[in-house]
Each structure stands twice: as C-alpha cells, then as structure tokens.
Amino acid sequence: MEDVVYWAHLASIEGVGRAIVDQLLKRFGSIKRALEAPLNEVQEIPGLDERTAEAICRANQTLGVTRAKITEIAKRGVRVITKLDSDYPSRLREAANPPPLIYQIGAFRPQDERAVAIIGSRECSEVSGKRAREYARSFVKFGLTVVTGYAFGVDINAHLGALEAGGRTVIIPGCGVNIFDFEPLKPVNVSSFDDLVKQAVVITEQPPDADWSARSSLARNRLVAAYARAVLVIEARLHSSTLDTAGRAQALDRPVFAQSFGTISERVMGNEKLLKEGAGMVQNEEDLRQIVDLVRGQDREERKTGGKDDSRR
Structure with missing residues (x-):
C-alpha cells in the first residue's frame, strides 16, 4: 500500500497531471524517489513551474x-489504482490526459465492457428525467452497463433506472469518495458502498476529501466519454457540460446519439446542434436498438482482435 500513498500524495498537488507524472517517473524511476529529490533536480523537469516544483519538494x-487517509478509505473497500497497475481500466487510457491514478469502489465485470453513457442536464425536465430512467432500464435488459456522472437530473435518473432493473452502472463523480452522497440512491435502497458495489462501480480521480466543483465536473466528463462505447444525450443546452462530454466522445470516435424533441426550446438546443452535426437520432425506446447493436458489435470485434478486457478484474 505504501507505493500508492506516494502516488496519491503526488496527485493531490495542484498542477500535477499525467505529463508531469510521466516526466518524474522518467527522471527518478519512482514516485517515492521523485518526492525525496532535492529542489534543484525537480526543477529540471520540463514544463514544471517553480511553484509546483516547490510544492513537490515540500510534499513529504x-x-x-x-497515508492515514488511504488507510482509512481502504477499510471501506476503496482501492487506489495507478496507471502502472494492470487493473487500471484500459478504456480510461484513451482519455485526454488520463488520470495518473483513480480511486475505485467495487469491481468491474465482463458486461461492463459493453457500456453506454446516458448524459444530460442536471436541471432537466420531468419528461427527460423519466426518459433517462426508462432508457437505462432498457439498456440493462439488453445486457449493457450504464455509465455517467453523479449530478442530479439525467445522471441520477440513469443510475436509478439501471439499479431498479437489476443491472450494472458505472458512477464517475466529480468529487472524492469521502464526499460521495448516498441520498440520491435511497429510492433503490442504497445507503452505503457495501450496498452499491453489488451492482455498481464508482471511480474518481479526485482526492478523498475533494468536494464537487465546476472544474472537477469538466474533468470528469473526459472519463465518462472515454469509458463509454457510445453516448446518448437526453437533454442539453448550448454551451453545457453535457455538450462538453459529447464533444470529448466525438474526439475519441465514440458514436454520439441525441434525443429528438417535437418542439425546440432553449433547454434542448444542444440536442438540436448535435443532430444537425450528424449525431444519431433517438425518438423512443425502439430507437435504442441501434445503440445496443453498435455497442455489442464493438465489444465482439474487440474480443475477436484480442482487445483488453479490464472488467474481469
């Protein structure tokens, strides 16, 4: 466990991301040695500013x-997985600036490789919330896993739908594990990580005590986009976090679909933009079959060509 303590400690320093971690590993061979290195040697790392270099040298x-925090969360079943570990989810490696480490609660299963993201506004309409829940149930019936963030609105409804149907869901919150709030999951009788891991996996790159922020929410988007094989937008405004996730998915060649509405309003202008740009159209549950077939096909092809399956760990 001592090794991950150094990783977690380094990752908690503001300004330290994948590129800096890679440079430190290249220069010093391990995170422990990097944290013990003198300032003049740390300052030689390309792209490292003076403030961050000093923070690294003070970190010890x-x-x-x-160390105390990692010990405490480990007792609650939280694992710290670094990018050097074999069970670091391979699909997250495809994200823009993959996180050096993640905090994980629960274990991935084979079917989690067939994941579809259901995303949308945190202030969605009642109709869209209901639709997210129903669509999640449908995907579960087809053997797919739902993945999304943990905001109110579409995210929570998607998780509830998957859990209600007895299916799997991957939760990627924009906060640390000690801040995770179970209140939204009480409708499905989930009030602890022990309850949750029966059907879900929680992964976050945020330190244990990190609260939600707009910045962490945007950072979280790239992980949702990377883990999903396809993305379905339920309701999105223009210039929204939802469109940010959709854009990140498109950059990774993940197919993007959007709910089509009979009338156009400000709250669904993001959907209209995506549809005009070529996103797949979804009008009802029958249209979900195109997403199911696509996700299943991708999964079969990857297995056929020897693609890595992290969900067995």
Missing part, C-alpha cells in the same frame, strides 16, 4: 496525512 512534510 504532509505525507503522513495522505
């Missing part, structure tokens, strides 16, 4: 705090 002073 508070290493005990991180």
Whole structure:
C-alpha cells in the first residue's frame, strides 16, 4: 500500500497531471524517489513551474496525512489504482490526459465492457428525467452497463433506472469518495458502498476529501466519454457540460446519439446542434436498438482482435 500513498500524495498537488507524472517517473524511476529529490533536480523537469516544483519538494512534510487517509478509505473497500497497475481500466487510457491514478469502489465485470453513457442536464425536465430512467432500464435488459456522472437530473435518473432493473452502472463523480452522497440512491435502497458495489462501480480521480466543483465536473466528463462505447444525450443546452462530454466522445470516435424533441426550446438546443452535426437520432425506446447493436458489435470485434478486457478484474 505504501507505493500508492506516494502516488496519491503526488496527485493531490495542484498542477500535477499525467505529463508531469510521466516526466518524474522518467527522471527518478519512482514516485517515492521523485518526492525525496532535492529542489534543484525537480526543477529540471520540463514544463514544471517553480511553484509546483516547490510544492513537490515540500510534499513529504504532509505525507503522513495522505497515508492515514488511504488507510482509512481502504477499510471501506476503496482501492487506489495507478496507471502502472494492470487493473487500471484500459478504456480510461484513451482519455485526454488520463488520470495518473483513480480511486475505485467495487469491481468491474465482463458486461461492463459493453457500456453506454446516458448524459444530460442536471436541471432537466420531468419528461427527460423519466426518459433517462426508462432508457437505462432498457439498456440493462439488453445486457449493457450504464455509465455517467453523479449530478442530479439525467445522471441520477440513469443510475436509478439501471439499479431498479437489476443491472450494472458505472458512477464517475466529480468529487472524492469521502464526499460521495448516498441520498440520491435511497429510492433503490442504497445507503452505503457495501450496498452499491453489488451492482455498481464508482471511480474518481479526485482526492478523498475533494468536494464537487465546476472544474472537477469538466474533468470528469473526459472519463465518462472515454469509458463509454457510445453516448446518448437526453437533454442539453448550448454551451453545457453535457455538450462538453459529447464533444470529448466525438474526439475519441465514440458514436454520439441525441434525443429528438417535437418542439425546440432553449433547454434542448444542444440536442438540436448535435443532430444537425450528424449525431444519431433517438425518438423512443425502439430507437435504442441501434445503440445496443453498435455497442455489442464493438465489444465482439474487440474480443475477436484480442482487445483488453479490464472488467474481469
């Protein structure tokens, strides 16, 4: 466990991302040695500013705090997985700036490779919330896993639908595991991680005590886009976090679909934009079959060509 303590401690330093971690590993061979290195050597790392270099060199002073936190969350079943570990989800490696480490609760299963993201506004209409829930149930019936963030509105409804149907869901919150709130999941009798891991996996790159922020929410979007094989937008405004996720998915060549509405309003202008740009159209549950067939086909092809399956771990 000591090794992941160093990783978690380094990742908690503002300004340290994948590129800096890679440079430190290349220069020092391990994160432990990087944190123990003198300032003049750390300053030689390309792209590292003075402030971050000094923070890295001061980090050992508070290493005990991180060690205590990692020990505490481990007792609750939280694992810290670094990008060097074999069970780091391979699909997350495809994300823009993959996180150096993730905190994971629960275990992936084979069917989690067949994941579809259901995303949309946190202030969605009642109709869209209901639709997200119904669509999640339908995907579960076809053997797919639902993946999305953990915001109110579409995200929560998608998770509830999957759990109600006895299916699987991957939750990627924009906060740390110690901040995770079970209140939204009470309708499906989930009030602890012990309850949740029966049907779900939670992964986050945020430190244990990190609260939600607009910045962490946007960072989370790239992980949702990377893990999903396809993305379905239920309701999105223009210039929204939902469109950010859809854009990140498109950049990774993930197929994007959007709910079509009979009338156009400000709250669904993002959907209209996506449809005009060529996103697949979804009008009702029958249209979900095109997504199911696509996700299943991708999964079969990847297995046929020897693609990696992290969900067995």
